[in-house]
Amino acid sequence: MASIGPGQNVLKLLLLGIVFHVVFIASVFDCYFTSPVVHGMNHHGSQSRGEAKRLVLIVADGLRADLLFTPNGFAFGESSPTVVAPHLRSIAEKRGAFGVSHTRVPTESRPGHVAIIGGMYEDVSAVTKGWKTNPVDFDSVFNQSSHTFSFGSPDILPMFSKGASLDKVLTWCYDEEAEDFTKDATTLDTWVLDQLRILFQNASTDATLNSQLRGDKVIFFLHLAWEYMQNIQVVENLVSQFYEDQETSYVFTADHGMSKIGNHGDGDPDSTRTPLIAWGKGIRGPLSDSTPTSHDEYSKPWNLGHLLRRDVSQADLAPLMATLIGIDWPSNSVGVLPDIDPTRAGYLAPLEGEEALARYSLVNVQVLLEHYLVKHEMKAAHAIFYKPFGLLEDEELGVPARIRKVAAIERLIEEGKWYDARRYSMELSETCLQGLRYLETYDRLLIRAIVVVAYLGWAAYASISLLPPAASLSASRSGVVNVVTIATLLGFWAAFWIQNSPWTFYVYVAFPCYFWRESCSRGVPALCKCVSECSPTYRNLCVQLILVISALQSMVVAYTHRSIWSAGYVVIGVLWPLFTWPSSLLSQNWKLVGLWCGSCIVTGVFPLLAVDKEESLPSILAGGGVMLLIGAIHLYSSGQNVVDKSVKISRAIQMGLVAAMMLVTSGSVCSLQARAGLPRLNQIAAWLILASSSVYPFISKVRHPSQTSKIISFFLSFAACFVILSISVEGLFYSAYTCNLLLWIEIEALVRNSDSSNGNGSAADQQLSISYRFRADDIRIALFFLFYVQVAFFGTGKSFYLEPVYRLVPIFNPFLMAALLIFKIVCPYVILSVAFATLNARLHLPPFSLFLVALTLTDGMTMTFFLNVTDTGSWLEIGQSISFFCITSLLLVWSAGICAAGEYLMGNTLVDRKSTKVN
Numbered sequence: 001m002a003s004i005g006p007g008q009n010v011l012k013l014l015l016l017g018i019v020f021h022v023v024f025i026a027s028v029f030d031c032y033f034t035s036p037v038v039h040g041m042n043h044h045g046s047q048s049r050g051e052a053k054r055l056v057l058i059v060a061d062g063l064r065a066d067l068l069f070t071p072n073g074f075a076f077g078e079s080s081p082t083v084v085a086p087h088l089r090s091i092a093e094k095r096g097a098f099g100v101s102h103t104r105v106p107t108e109s110r111p112g113h114v115a116i117i118g119g120m121y122e123d124v125s126a127v128t129k130g131w132k133t134n135p136v137d138f139d140s141v142f143n144q145s146s147h148t149f150s151f152g153s154p155d156i157l158p159m160f161s162k163g164a165s166l167d168k169v170l171t172w173c174y175d176e177e178a179e180d181f182t183k184d185a186t187t188l189d190t191w192v193l194d195q196l197r198i199l200f201q202n203a204s205t206d207a208t209l210n211s212q213l214r215g216d217k218v219i220f221f222l223h224l225a226w227e228y229m230q231n232i233q234v235v236e237n238l239v240s241q242f243y244e245d246q247e248t249s250y251v252f253t254a255d256h257g258m259s260k261i262g263n264h265g266d267g268d269p270d271s272t273r274t275p276l277i278a279w280g281k282g283i284r285g286p287l288s289d290s291t292p293t294s295h296d297e298y299s300k301p302w303n304l305g306h307l308l309r310r311d312v313s314q315a316d317l318a319p320l321m322a323t324l325i326g327i328d329w330p331s332n333s334v335g336v337l338p339d340i341d342p343t344r345a346g347y348l349a350p351l352e353g354e355e356a357l358a359r360y361s362l363v364n365v366q367v368l369l370e371h372y373l374v375k376h377e378m379k380a381a382h383a384i385f386y387k388p389f390g391l392l393e394d395e396e397l398g399v400p401a402r403i404r405k406v407a408a409i410e411r412l413i414e415e416g417k418w419y420d421a422r423r424y425s426m427e428l429s430e431t432c433l434q435g436l437r438y439l440e441t442y443d444r445l446l447i448r449a450i451v452v453v454a455y456l457g458w459a460a461y462a463s464i465s466l467l468p469p470a471a472s473l474s475a476s477r478s479g480v481v482n483v484v485t486i487a488t489l490l491g492f493w494a495a496f497w498i499q500n501s502p503w504t505f506y507v508y509v510a511f512p513c514y515f516w517r518e519s520c521s522r523g524v525p526a527l528c529k530c531v532s533e534c535s536p537t538y539r540n541l542c543v544q545l546i547l548v549i550s551a552l553q554s555m556v557v558a559y560t561h562r563s564i565w566s567a568g569y570v571v572i573g574v575l576w577p578l579f580t581w582p583s584s585l586l587s588q589n590w591k592l593v594g595l596w597c598g599s600c601i602v603t604g605v606f607p608l609l610a611v612d613k614e615e616s617l618p619s620i621l622a623g624g625g626v627m628l629l630i631g632a633i634h635l636y637s638s639g640q641n642v643v644d645k646s647v648k649i650s651r652a653i654q655m656g657l658v659a660a661m662m663l664v665t666s667g668s669v670c671s672l673q674a675r676a677g678l679p680r681l682n683q684i685a686a687w688l689i690l691a692s693s694s695v696y697p698f699i700s701k702v703r704h705p706s707q708t709s710k711i712i713s714f715f716l717s718f719a720a721c722f723v724i725l726s727i728s729v730e731g732l733f734y735s736a737y738t739c740n741l742l743l744w745i746e747i748e749a750l751v752r753n754s755d756s757s758n759g760n761g762s763a764a765d766q767q768l769s770i771s772y773r774f775r776a777d778d779i780r781i782a783l784f785f786l787f788y789v790q791v792a793f794f795g796t797g798k799s800f801y802l803e804p805v806y807r808l809v810p811i812f813n814p815f816l817m818a819a820l821l822i823f824k825i826v827c828p829y830v831i832l833s834v835a836f837a838t839l840n841a842r843l844h845l846p847p848f849s850l851f852l853v854a855l856t857l858t859d860g861m862t863m864t865f866f867l868n869v870t871d872t873g874s875w876l877e878i879g880q881s882i883s884f885f886c887i888t889s890l891l892l893v894w895s896a897g898i899c900a901a902g903e904y905l906m907g908n909t910l911v912d913r914k915s916t917k918v919n
Contacts, residue, residue: 013462014848014896017855020458020511021862024451025889026504028882031447032869034440036120036332037138040374043328044366045144050326051282051350053247054218056239057321059116061109061153062264063226063254065100065275069302085229087236088252088277092304093286096279097347099310100299101253101317105882107264107271112255112314113156117141117221119318119333139330141321142169145219147212149199151192152223155812156255160221172199177811189224189231196222196235200242213242217325226254249280249324253317260612273298276312282324284349308345312338319367320347323360329367334436336429337364342422358418361425362409368432369402375439382500383442389435405431443501450508451866455859457515462855464522478521485517544779551783552860555790559865559884565607565791572784573600577747585754592750596743603736606729606795613728613796615803617669620723623731624662627719630735631655634712647709650702654716657693661720664689668724668807678810686724686808693720707838708742710906714834718827725804725824733796737828741788741835748781749842782854785836789895792828793887829898830905837902851899858895862888 069089071082083089092098103112104121111122118140142148142160147168150157154173161169172195174188203210212218220239224231232252239248254274258264264271279285287308289295294309295302312320315335322329323337339346340361350356372392380386392402405428412421492509495501558564574597577586586593635651668682697710697717704710715738722731805817840850865885 013852013855017458017462018893018896020454021889021891021893023504023507023511024454025886027447027451027508028866028869028885030502030504030508031444031451033882035122036334036436036440037122038332038371038374038378041331041370043144043331044363044370045322045326045328049216051324051348052249052280053216053245053325054220054243054249055321055325056220056222056235056248056250056280057116058222058224058232058235058250058252059113059156060224060226060229060252060254060275062256062258063229063275064257064270065254065273066270066298066301067258068226068229068275069098069299069304071301071303085232087233088229091279092277093307095285096250096277097284097286097310098275098277098304098307099312101274101276101312101314103256103272103274103314105272107256107268109153109156109255110159112274113160114138115314116253116255116317117160117330119315119330119335121315121334138332141318141327141330142219142221144217144322144327144330145325146215146217148219148221149213150221150223151195152221153188156223157221186225186228189228192222192224193231193234193238196220196238200238203242217327219321219325247281249282249321250278251317251321252277274314276310276317278320278347282349283347284345287345290344310338310345310347319364323348323363329363331367332371333367334371334433336426336433337361340364340422340426340429342419342426354418355413355416358413358421358425361422361429362406362413365406365409365425365428365432368429368436369406372402372432372435372439375436379439379442382498384495384498389438391431392435447505447508448867450505450512452863454508454512454515455863455866457512457519459856459859460519461515462852464519481517481520485513489513548779548783548857549860552786552857553864555787556861556864558790558794559887562607562611562794565794566604568787568791569600569604572787573597573604581751582754585750589750592743592746596747599736599740599743603733603740603791603795606733606736607791609729609796615669615673616728617666619728620665620669620726620731621662623726623729623735624658624665624719624723626732626735627716627722628655628658630739631658631712631716631719634708646702647704650696650700650713651716654693654696654713654719657689657696658716658719658723661686661689661693661723665724665807672803672806678806683808683810690720690724690808693717707841707906711738711742711831711834711838714830714905718830721824721827724807725820727804728796730796730824734828737792737795738831741831744784744788745835745839745842748839751777752843778850778853779857781839781850782857785850785854785895786857786891788832789829789891789898792832793825795828829894830901833898833902834905835902836898837906841906847903848899851895854895858888858891862891 068085069092103115114120114122118138120138140160142150145168147170148160149170149172150160151172152174154176157171157173161171172192174191199209200213203213222235236250253276256264257268257271257274259268259270289306289308293305294311295305299305299309313335315333316338317335318333319329319335319337322333337346337348337360339348339357342357346357348357348360350360369392372389376388376393380388392400394401396404405424409421409424409428412418412424489510493506496505496509554564554568558568577593577596581593631651631654635648664682664685668678668686671677671679671682694717697713700713702713704713719731719734722734802817805820808820809816836850837847840847843850862885865881865888869881869885
């Protein structure tokens with residue numbers, strides 16, 4: 001068996017691995033989600049007066065399309081109205097147009113509003129750039145209006161006013177403290193309506209304001225709560241009374257939808273389908289349904305099947321609004337006017353009829369083509385061996401295809417062939433979008449290759465720590481390796497400099513160059529030595545390699561098929577002991593094996609439960625009760641061995657805090673479900689109990705008599721968290737997961753002792769050693785560890801429910817809310833960390849030894865997820881592919897933190913391994 005050579009610095013390996021994986025998380029955005037924002041485009045738009053003088057844009061926060069249109073969509077009891085928004089439904093049926101606006105991930109307020117108002121889809125990482133006050137670095141319909149008057153949330157309005165033209169976008173925001181999600185939102189909408197009413201009243205005494213309001217190309221933007229859609233009738237009445245004309249267009253939509261349990265942000269279909277209703281000047285009214293029907297199973301329950309459903313993509317709303325009031329289109333817009341397709345009815349009813357629709361279609365082409373030209377020229381100026389997009393750049397008689405095609409559309413319009421002009425414009429618009437897509441993904445193949453080579457290089461580099469030390473390559477061969485490495489690195493850097501590539505590209509290519517240099521210099525001799533020895537252990541590694549790859553890929557599939565986690569518990573809890581253990585070992589330890597099997601089966605039930613959970617107070621309290629029971633059972637079973645009464649007192653204090661949290665949570669849940677808000681006393685008590693319980697084991701001076709006793713102490717310290725922040729069965733899972741980890745320690749110790757007694761381990765393995773000696777069985781333990789790392793996250797779903805957070809933070813505070821959710825996710829990892837540290841000690845291994853084995857395995861999953869990332873297809877697929885890659889990329893960081901935290905937290909209880917170390 002090989003030991004880690006003295007030249008291998010474990011701390012260096014860990015730090016380098018963490019830096020590498022954190023840096024390469026950014027590669028997914030450089031590869032798949034580069035920012036679409038560029039500058040330098042000329043504006044295009046209608047040079048004449050628009051179809052209407054002004055536009056009222058109303059955006060409901062988080063409204064699903066089906067909840068608005070379906071009769072009895074809101075089941076609030078017998079008092080619920082059959083039609084939740086009679087005024088809007090009347091508009092859709094009698095004087096407006098309706099449909100579904102399809103959003104993209106992330107289904108959050110910021111990207112949703114950017115798509116509606118800017119006509120573009122931000123890259124996914126843009127959400128991290130700022131929540132509400134970041135400067136506007138893209139164009140929008142607000143920037144092109146004469147004046148925009150906006151009212152509503154402080155989370156939305158500032159991002160369109162900061163950076164806009166001076167005094168063009170005026171905002172009225174209510175206070176952040178007013179956004180209490182546990183109370184009735186009527187007051188927020190009332191505030192918005194009052195401010196709009198006051199604005200109109202002030203215009204009667206302010207000549208400048210009156211002139212601004214009565215000018216052309218004016219936009220009113222109102223961000224409202226979806227619960228009170230009857231307020232839209234009030235808005236329409238206020239506008240009509242002030243202007244006393246019929247020159248106003250109205251657009252009602254939502255920034256994103258909401259899943260059935262009230263969450264959003266992901267690609268859930270209910271989060272990506274929002275309602276769209278348009279009416280007023282310039283809008284084509286209701287039309288009979290077409291053949292084939294425009295409705296599907298989703299919209300059949302709406303009872304609107306006799307009317308045409310007109311769907312759009314969310315970014316299409318920006319060109320629609322710009323056309324209605326006759327302003328230039330946002331220069332960054334990639335939206336397509338719904339009326340560009342001559343084969344289906346859209347939203348516009350222009351005074352000039354078909355000719356106007358043809359000219360608007362030409363504007364759509366000009367905007368998209370201008371966008372394409374800027375990106376094309378930027379890429380052509382820097383890319384080496386640049387290959388242009390053929391459908392737009394193919395030249396005939398020295399004239400690019402794009403110029404010929406635009407000229408053809410203009411000629412069709414002059415000849416009065418408006419149908420053909422629209423059809424040709426639609427085809428050219430689709431070609432422009434393909435060209436933009438081509439340019440945005442131009443460097444994708446190169447980045448993919450660099451990332452794959454880097455991950456393989458890291459696996460090879462990390463594997464050196466498990467191979468026996470061997471002589472380095474000869475000086476001549478080592479020199480060749482160095483020369484090739486430097487030449488490769490400098491060659492890539494030169495190419496990146498010529499192509500004006502992002503600075504991250506320089507960093508990406510440096511990692512694989514270093515990894516492969518080290519692997520070739522030190523890994524090749526070590527590998528040759530292993531092969532020459534032909535040890536049975538290494539021959540068996542070939543078979544184990546196949547099993548390892550199968551296990552890792554099974555975990556990959558388990559990210560989308562959660563039942564595989566349950567199957568994994570059956571494998572490790574039932575099949576592994578029954579089919580691989582000696583019969584004598586089973587018969588002599590049948591009680592422990594029975595507990596292990598039962599624990600795995602119980603814990604394996606949770607991944608089978610539905611991810612979408614409704615709030616259940618009985619389940620929450622049941623979880624708290626089981627956690628108290630575990631503490632009581634351990635205290636009773638170890639009572640005879642506990643000499644220091646301080647341990648009993650400490651355990652009683654912790655269990656008392658859990659019981660108190662159960663009482664506070666019961667009162668808070670009942671109050672919130674009644675929409676009565678969060679009682680202040682409950683909020684203060686919950687924070688005090690949570691803080692006290694969480695920090696108690698870290699500040700307690702109690703000396704625990706055993707490792708299990710200390711693990712139980714940490715378990716109870718986070719039990720309060722799993723009471724106050726649970727929506728259903730999370731507390732029960734936390735209890736089952738902890739018990740399963742405690743049994744895992746005993747099972748692995750039993751197996752290792754059995755191997756040693758049967759002569760499968762040397763005398764050195766049975767005693768404390770100063771260096772780690774690799775054993776083939778350690779690969780299985782490392783896989784088990786990776787399994788537990790992921791089950792801690794996926795055991796009961798993602799746990800990103802906001803309802804429990806309202807028991808602590810009723811006022812909207814995104815960062816504090818996110819911190820609480822992250823804290824809840826981290827808690828099981830604390831238990832895993834102390835259990836894994838204890839396992840290392842029970843197996844008489846140095847710190848981080850088993851983690852070094854896991855280190856070589858993690859990127860088998862990471863690389864697969866990177867290649868599976870997609871920015872096309874359903875929004876659910878896009879969102880999941882990103883999150884899965886990020887989760888696996890952070891596995892190393894999590895795992896390293898788990899090992900380090902476990903060693904620190906267990907402290908002097910790991911007495912079995914005082915003298916061991918890793919070189």
